[in-house]
Amino acid sequence: MTFDEGQGYAVLATLAAPLLAALIILFIPSEKKMAIRVVAAFFAAVMLGLSIYIFAAYQAGGDQIQMTLKWVWVENTAFLGKDGITLHLAVDGISAPMALLTGIVAFAGTITSWKLNYRPKDFFILYFVLIAGVYGTFFSFDLFFFFFFYELAVMPLYLLIGVWGSTRKEYGALKLTMMLVGGSVLIWVGIFAVFHEANLGTFDMQRLFAAGNDGTLSPTFQKIFFPMICIGCGVLAALWPFHTWSPDGHMSAPTAVSMVHAGVLMKLGAFGIIRLGIQMLPVGAEFWMPGLMVLGIIGAVYGATAALTQRDFKLLTGYSSVSHMGYVLIGLATMNQIGVTGAVLQMFSHGVMTALVFLLIGALYDQAHTRDLKDFGGITRVMPVWVVFYTVAGLANVGLPGLSGFTAEFHIFVGVFRAYPVFGGLAIFAAALAAAYMLRMFAIVFFGPFNIRWKDLKDLTPLETMAGGLLIGSIVLMGVWWAPFTDRIGHTVAAIPGVIG
């Protein structure tokens, strides 16, 4: 067993941990809620540790793809040739930070759900299956398993929102699932088209990436199928105009699911665009990128504008997510090193800060049972820690230097200016709108005369503070010292053939 293979088992363990957790919880009687919570927290901690290990162990100067583990599933039968379908797990410079993000958000989500009292057993089983799907998608270098895990991540959402949600939960859950499944159909068609066109008899991504670059996948083919895959994945990344599941879905979802969904799942969409779009269909990507750029800009400005007058916390965050995921798409559409790196940075940054925001909204909603901004006022008096946390998350949203949002947005802006200066101006303008809607919310909710109705509100519990502290730590780390992230991401991004310097 080589060292790389040994590390591959660490990747496998990261993927197996949530599945094992789900399995163990399955055998715990549902009345033993405390045992369920302890098991969940334990496995979440294990996942966090393994994710940190994977992020740290990825060598920014080494091979592109590290920690490879390859188990053949089916090969040399019927239409499949060598390496037909393999469980090919590995880590590259893009999936390393994404794994770290998943570990952090999943851990924070788990300990935030500590106080969940309604059917925690079923909740955690579905939750961990979802997490396994997310990890699997980030680690898979095989199209078949990529799609398998992608669907595995999307499907539990329906139940998680439909059962544990609030505020028109059936509608939100149904809309979200239907739109995401609609996207999946496009991806599935795209995957088969690629498999057929490449005619290699394999689903292995590394070989298909090569096929995309050496002309085996003809330029015409790439131009036809790139939009399909891009829109299919884009639905999950809140690509305008396929974003409307986001505000409603977030409004309905329970706290931990909002956290994981906005924090990690939405990134799967952008990740899919990178993996299946830019890496596999570089010619098509280059051809269609101006279009994606326009949609990204529209999304960024549109989300920020719509957020300006929202009155519901979660709707506000939902629209700001649309805006921020718009930045991710803008970054990807630049097709240059800086912009694409910025997009991945933004995926991470948006993940941690939105997870934090949803954690805080959940903590408030559990007590106040309302999310209307106008109901609040001056709650800094009763919830100082909550307000400080929210302020940090909000300022990261705004793109304040020293917090992760700035690092990401800065790289994206620089990338856009290199490619399309006029769009760059628009993108920065949307960032100014972010300041307006965030500060408006601050002014209404945190400050002003204290509304005596809220005198009994409690501040964050120690567990929530811990989860929030972890997220804030990541926000600040990336905002101040971003070299560990840019080293890893840039290492991979620079090697993508379609991406220019």
Added chain:
Amino acid sequence: MVPLENYLVLSAILFSLGVYGVLARRNAVLVLMAVELMLNAVSLNFVAFAAYLDPDKITGAIFAVFVITVAAAEVGLALAIIIRMFRNSATANVDEVAQLKW
């Protein structure tokens, strides 16, 4: 040896009779019998082709046995359904039993 065509023609006649029975008859038991007729036509085809095309193997015959087995199971199931139907609505006329929709 009887030529293959004869078997095929016989089988086709049997099958057509079955189809006619299924479409024209209104009594559920008769419809079931017509279905059996069609199955027998198919079995006949299997055996005939097997004997003519590849006499060493008995693949066709085995399929025929399968068909008979499945047909037997099907009859058991179908008769049970028809009895339930008759108990519930006092009729075995397939036209009158049309609750199974939207």
Added chain:
Amino acid sequence: MGAEQAWLLAAIPAGMFFVLAFFGRYMPRQGDYLGVLAIGTSFVLSFFVLADYLNFYDFEAGHTAIAESIKWSTIGVGESAFKLRMGIYVDQITIVMFGVVTTVALMVNIFSIGYMKGEPRYYWFFALLQLFVASMLMLVMADNLLLVYMSWELVGVCSFLLIGFYWEKRSATEAAKKAFVTTRVGDVGLLIGIILLWRATGTFNIREIIEIAENGGIGSTYLFVSVLFVFLGCMGKSAQVPFHVWLPDAMEGPTPVSALIHAATMVVAGVYLTARLLPLFEVADGTLLIVTIVGLVTALLTGFMALAQTDIKKVLAYSTVGQLGFMFVALGSGHPDAALFHLMTHAFFKALLFLGSGSVIHATHHNQEMDKLGGLWKKMPITGTTFLAGSLALAGVVPLAGFWSKDEILHATQNWDGGWALILLGFAAVMTAFYTTRLFIRTFMGEPKDRDVYEHTHESGFLMTFPLVFLGILAVVAGFVVWHGVGTALGFPGGITEFVFLEEPERYHINWALAGGSVAIAGVGIFLGAWMYWGNSTEKSTRLANWNPGVYDMLVNKFYFDEMYQKAIDRGVLGFSYLVAWFDRYMVNDTGVDGSAQVTGYSGYILKFLQSGRVPNYAMAITLGVVGLAVLGLVVRA
């Protein structure tokens, strides 16, 4: 320590921010002394930096700046790699800013111990002061525009938190929001400008950008546009027209914060950055003219606005904006030395005036309306006297600090474009002298307007009077450093304008005509003010106001800028936002998404009638289908 370690100046207060923010509330006295200690250390260290710099400084040999930087991040490899470096750059401008920022910040910190006593969140106030000062110090020593932008934004957010310090008051929150969003609009321009400059030069380093631009490496139109964008940021931060609206509202913050914002840590950032990038402005044809015009318009407009204000702090706020306008005029005429000299003297006397008004407000139990004050000099001799010194300096009376620096600015503009700038500036200076006199007379002289307030007034304690006296002395003597002799005696290579220069040092010589004019300007303004308000009588001024109420209303309402902006935001931005939100809900979601779901559902509703529930129908359909397929197969094969 040497100038290479100048980053410690910012690092110490920044570290203290975290100490105070996390542990301040548990400390005895909530840790206020630690705040003073941190800033005091920076203050002392700034002298070490100065000494080391003067040692190193050798213009003949070309040693004019100390630069240190470290690698920060790299994306990609080889030529096309995107490399970022962070570092410090210490030159004369930085040194002057160090001195100004640390001095004023130290005084404000000491003053705050007295002023903020007993306020809620006392520790948090001191923590924020540390961060505010640290980010400003980082801003002035940054060697690249990225770091400038980062500290620029940090300064902005600190001001947001400090202006909104009394967050229970709705007006304070609104003012904080206004300050942040208004400056943020300018910052959009700044960021665009910075990235545009990077796009042309491939670097964020200020020296390198200037070098490339001077060698003609950037197209002239391109450079013009990007420099204008950068200047937009400077206008926002320095509250120049039309971004001036946030600064008077920012008076909602605690008074020591106003002193800090106005003198040292916030509004001068724009002046600093313009001075720092002045070589770029000089290369980009036409930008200097725009800088001058903006400065002039601001100086004049805010002069008018200040005439009708009755809130002490608001008068001072408008005077700050006006004086910043003076500095921009100096920059626009290509004289960063004059601008920085005025920045320095202004910092001292404006901090003094704000702290003085803070002392008044504290003593009169939060009364800052001139209509209720008057005659306070007798009650508050130290505050009154130092306030007088500050006022005279602001009015430009010889030989106080303001005289010398204002004279330098007039001197700088005289050779420039006909002299219309000189005349307009002179007029603005008359107004400055006038409203300063009005402010002083109505607050400290004559008969008290409100007996009750007057009776309860008392002189402030030592912690508050000490900074006043210290700054008062500076306001009197700081102007002398312009003289060559004074400068050399202090160890500098010459007077301040010789020290701070970009192309060639220029020794100060008094220009008698200008100096005389300057004195006359101050005299006219003061005389008019005194004639109008002597003895704290508002009789004459009321008559003047009634003479043309329309004009007076316009002045009281600050030329209706706020109303215009409010309408533009309410109708324009928010209206557009409602429109987008409506479009998203009803068009995209209800029509597009739910609509397609409804179409699917409706087609299902229609198609379901195909299902009759009768088995023979299904059997017939199957049969027909099979026959049809068979026929089709035959046809296709044939």
